Amino acid sequence: MKISIVGVGLLGGSFSLGLQSVEEGHHFIGVDINEDHCTKALELGIVHEICQLDEALAKSDLVVLATPVNVIKWQLPYCLDRLPSNSVLIDLGSTKATFNGHVENHPKRSRYVSCHPIAGTENSGPAEAFPGLLKNKMMIICDKDSSDEDALNLVLQKIKKLEMRLHFMEAKQHDRHIAYVSHLSHISSFALGLTVLDKEKIEKSIFAMAGSGFSSTVRLAKSSPDMWAPIFSHNADNISEALGAYIKQLQLFKEIIDKREEDKSRELMEHANDIRRVLMGLDR
């Protein structure tokens, strides 16, 4: 099978390496505007040749869009326009409702399967890709009834091969949920990084006493701005709601701490401890 990876970064690269580790004989084609990434992807065996997008589309059985969401937004109709009629197009973007609405009435909509793998690290680029990134992770497929059965089945078969878990949902619901359990985490981390870096200007040695708790909460502040800025715009309404709710919780903590109301802060934290139940499910 000829598979094009459009955007040979962490996610696209790991998709290719993961599939190569469980299925033989595929020919992978790389498309990327970043020439260094193209060279690196060839060198690491992520792809076997580099093409321009139009050429890649013309000869692919499966096309995987693993670019930032602002790029997917125009690539999606562009690629559907040019896709051979039996080929399949998927994207791996972190927002879904905008795209899906965008191609809702496209004559070839049914050749597209809307995917979001809940996987990634705070690093980016082909050199960070590794075969096991997707294994045991959740793949969300949105609006599956809009896809042709054979297109959906091809994607399901690949997901199974990659040993991913599977969850179907509606694109709008996806975007509402992901704002809370992914996008908000990233903003909380970016803002935490900024707050402490700001303080460092006055208190030079502040990081001498940072430990694993700090690292854990601030790790996502290393994430790529080019990837995240468009996500924030695409999912702005949902993120704004989540962020507003988060700010309210923090203001409540601040008020309680200002008043030294220990019983109330203990109570809030006891509620928060319920996250153990959730994390136990996640770490299973």
Added chain:
Amino acid sequence: MKISIVGVGLLGGSFSLGLQSVEEGHHFIGVDINEDHCTKALELGIVHEICQLDEALAKSDLVVLATPVNVIKWQLPYCLDRLPSNSVLIDLGSTKATFNGHVENHPKRSRYVSCHPIAGTENSGPAEAFPGLLKNKMMIICDKDSSDEDALNLVLQKIKKLEMRLHFMEAKQHDRHIAYVSHLSHISSFALGLTVLDKEKIEKSIFAMAGSGFSSTVRLAKSSPDMWAPIFSHNADNISEALGAYIKQLQLFKEIIDKREEDKSRELMEHANDIRRVLMGLDR
């Protein structure tokens, strides 16, 4: 040497197990109001006998206070009052200025060494203790000039044996810094947990799509309310300042996202990426 561990939980227990793994022949005495913890600590070899506090104090060469900070606050003068004149008292609390001010003029102040190991996990209790918790971690010693040379040297020798790194600072500076690099991380995580748990009431399946980024930022919301509520009161002014600065950063993000100002959000995140430099230092 006879060493009393007052509070046989994660930190006190790990201090004992860590020392036992590198030095032989010490006799460890446990003091705890939680009888289950006492039984568990004996069973796990964390301590060799259980005593009431007064009895433990009378026969110890080294006394380690590993209780929540509201308890350390009264235990510190109480223990100094009863400590044999050549013995040494340390605490492992996460705030420092309150205690140190509290015993500043105590006739036996110089037998006390004010310590804060930057180590811990989100778990608590003796069953969670392990010998390697303190290894390679930072030990902060505050106001070292207020301690006798022999008392300080005893503590330094133990720190070296435990293979910890060492940093001296003034108690007030300690509390200012730790508000930013530890206490704020915990509140950001508790508040994130609360926000998403609240949303779960309406959107049942929200956690189906939570991944490692979410786990990482919310992990600290599992922390013990009994330990953290008093810390927030003790260090209220510094935490309130840090929390205020954090809320401002989040409000800025919200404003930018509401206005879909992608360039500005990209710029904020690029600043935040500077945290790579810091985390590289921490993970070394």
